[in-house]
Amino acid sequence: MSNTLSYIIQINENFDKVNSSFNKFQTNVHTGIDKVQKQLNGLRLNNLIQNISSAADGLTAMNDPGIKLSTSLYDLSAITGVTGSKLKEIEGYARENAKTFGGAAADSAESYKLILSQLSPEIGKVPIALKAMGKEASITSKLMGGDTVAATNVLTTAMNQYQVSLADPIKASKEMAKMNNVMAASAKEGSAELPQIAQALEQSGLAAKTANVSFEETNAFIQVLDKNGKKGAEGGVALRNVMATLAQGRFLPKDVKAELTSAGVNINKLTDNSISLSERLKPLKSIMTDQALVTKLFGKENSNAAIAMIAGINEAERLTTAVSGTNSAYEQAAIIMEAPSEKNKQLQAQIDDFKISLFNGSNGLLAYTNILGNTARDFSNLMPIFQGAGTIISTVTSATKLQALWTGTVSGATAVWTGIQTAFNTVMAMNPIIWVVIGIMALAAAIVWVVSKTEGWGNAWKHTVTGAKLLFTAYVETVKAQFNTMVNGIMIGIDKIQIAWYKFKNMAGLGDSKANSAEISKLNSDVEARKESIKAGYKKAASTAVAAGMEFKAAYDSVKWKKESKTDDAGIADAGTIPGAASKGGAGSSGGGSASAKKSNEAVATGGTKHNYITITIKELNGLKDVVISGKDAANKAGSEVADELLRILAMATTATG
Structure with missing residues (x-):
């Protein structure tokens, strides 16, 4: 009768559950990062773009009336040769006409330009006559739905077809007024x-x-x-x-x-x-x-x-x-101009006149801020593309690093796992049940061996999380650096314009030379400070990215094979000792063990009253169960739970064998 106690250890491993838990954890991490990124895009980037766009629109709105009027006046000057005080007088009439009839001062100037080009440029040399003709065009435009150009064409056509003399511009303007009333009355009748x-x-x-x-x-x-x-x-x-x-x-x-x-x-x-x-x-x-x-x-x-x-x-x-x-034209126009919409046009014309004053007061510099504002809008509109490109680059970089980390971690175990799988396949091919059981035991032993031979997973996880945080921070710092570049770039442009202005003042002898030079020095200092700010932003982003890379490398280096500890022979347990049996030479033992233990073993081996098999069932690998893995002690906790489970079952085996 055999004194050997045979163990059949059955390991039911739920790998699907482990994978599911890990995948769920991974998905939650990615989802969390996606949410943060979406919040950044939605709350910060979009608001930033909207604010820049609004600022650009505001600059355009402030600049528009002045630059349009200025352009029309330069065209008028090119046609007539009128410059200086007379051109300024014409500008005043255009602004006054706009406030009286509503509409843009530039439209009044365009009307003047048409009158001069279609009748005679010489009229421009008598601004008061040009003003009177422009007034007639504005009155006629009220009868034509506000179309000043069409109204001017009607009047100039009548003047040209009837060959009205332009030798006396003031007299010609009176003839235009007469024709205007005739045509208005004709259309009415x-x-x-x-x-x-x-x-x-x-x-x-x-x-x-x-x-x-x-x-x-x-x-x-x-x-x-x-x-x-x-x-x-x-x-x-x-x-x-x-x-x-x-x-x-x-x-x-x-x-x-x-x-x-x-x-x-x-x-x-x-x-x-x-x-x-x-x-x-x-x-x-x-x-x-x-x-x-x-x-x-x-x-x-x-x-x-x-x-x-x-x-x-x-x-x-x-x-x-x-x-x-x-006076039919005047009477009809007066009635039309009582409409609320016309009153609104007159109010808008007064606001636009104020904007023109600001434009003139800045000596046209407002036009440059308009260009800079629109340029800022263009860059801000491209920011989502920059962001997308940055996301792709950072994603590829992160994926590459993580892949390298994983490959490095498991590469040492590849040969072991291959050997295990080969042994398992061989056992399965042999078919006898006993060998299947032995193969499963060997597979379980190999798994335990791999886990026991590697260390540093806690540190690897800590470095990986830190690296991920730093990588995300580097991405945010890059976006901030891009925005800082755009803003400071605009401000540098404005500073350069101001520097040019003060240099011009020095050259032209305008203002105090020392004060001008001081302003130039201050502005140059501001430009250099803005340049340094741009450099610092990108330097911070780069240093953060390098730190993230170092953390990932540290994570890779953290997982190592355990070194075999050197102990005395006295510290090594007898590998042949059966759980629950007394050690050789132990207290109360004889050379072959106690008689009661032998008896129990014999009873178990020969099919006595006790079971001759012990089933060890581990339903959740490493104690992962349904608990969400988190924190730096996750690996230690999982290992201790498995150890506790094995000790409990082995204790049951000791009891079963007496």
Whole structure:
């Protein structure tokens, strides 16, 4: 009968649960970092970008009225050659006009520029006349939905077509005012609006002037033709052709003259420029029913227009009287300007005028701050891209370092694990149950051996966490350094502009030379300080990144194989001792152990009343259970729990064997 006690140790290891716990921990760490990064992006970066964008918009809004007016005035100066005090006078009129009628001072200056380019640059030499013409354009624009350019074109077209003399600019401005009221009254009384009147005048104005047809009567017949379907330019062409036919007089075809004379029409009256166009057309009323003669006289293209004009003589006379000597344009504009929207425009014009004063007061330097502000906005808009690039670089770098750490940690154990797996596969191939049990025991022993032969995991984890914190800090410091570069870059630009200004003052002999030099010295000092601030920001980010790298290296170096401790032979337990059995030479022992122990062993081995197997079940590797791993004592805690579990089971084995 054998005295050997056989142990069957069954290890049920839940590796899935271990992996799940670790994966859950890893996911929580990544999620936490992602949340921090999102908060940084959402609360800091976006707010930063918004603030920079708002500042840029504010600078643009402050700068806009002044720079636009300045640009228009320089264009005006280029056209007219007007400079100095007269150009300044024109600027004052433009600003005053804007406050009176609402709108931008630059629009008033643009109106002046159109007047000068379309009429005569010489008007610019008489600013008061230019002011009066600009006022007429602003009044007309109120009747045209605020379109100052279109209104100016209407007025200049009328002036040019009727060849108004510009030798006396002040007198010409009064003629423009008269024409303005005539066209406004015409649009009010008839069906053609101001744009259509201007189009018709482009085609017929010069002919009417040559035929000595008054501006008022020309407008009247434009309205008559418009009502009969001849609108805009088409009506102007028709009016011009009818007047051209009448002007032929004695040069009309003989057969036509004979027919007209037979109908009682006085040919000479048709060409009499001393009477109105209506009076010239009246003799033709007698042939209105003779379609053939009307067509022969005016041609197929113009016969309908001629009939409309002859039939509308009474209406034309009424309209001529209605549009003469009125202030219709002023009256209509006054009504329109009572609207709340117009009041708002006038208020805005006053605010813009204040901004122009600031622009002028800074000698145009506000324009440079506008450019710098917009440049800051451009850089801030690119910051998410910089951030993304930084994230990619830091992620790749971190991944590489972590991979190196892990590879270095487990590389020493690779051969051991390979040997274990090979042995296990061999055991499984042999199939007998006893060898399977032995193989499992060998695998368990190897696992315990690997764990027992390595050390330093606590320090490795501590260095890894510290390195991760430093790496994140380095990333934040990089973002801060980028922003610091942008802000200080803008400020350096402003300082440089100021330095140039004080240098110019010294060169031009403006102000106190010592004070100017002191300001230049101070500004140069500020520039150097800003440069140093930029360098310091990147230096701090770099040093933090280096420190993070050192922590990861320390983590890698922390995990080592344990050195075998040297002890006396007396300190080494007998490897053949069975748990629960007395040691050789121990108290109360004989050479072969106690008789009761032998008896119990024999009973167990031969199938006595006690079990001949002991099952050791470890359901959670290293005591990981469902507890979240955290803190520097996690590894020690896990190891102690496994040790406690094994001791408890081995104690049970001792009891079982007596």
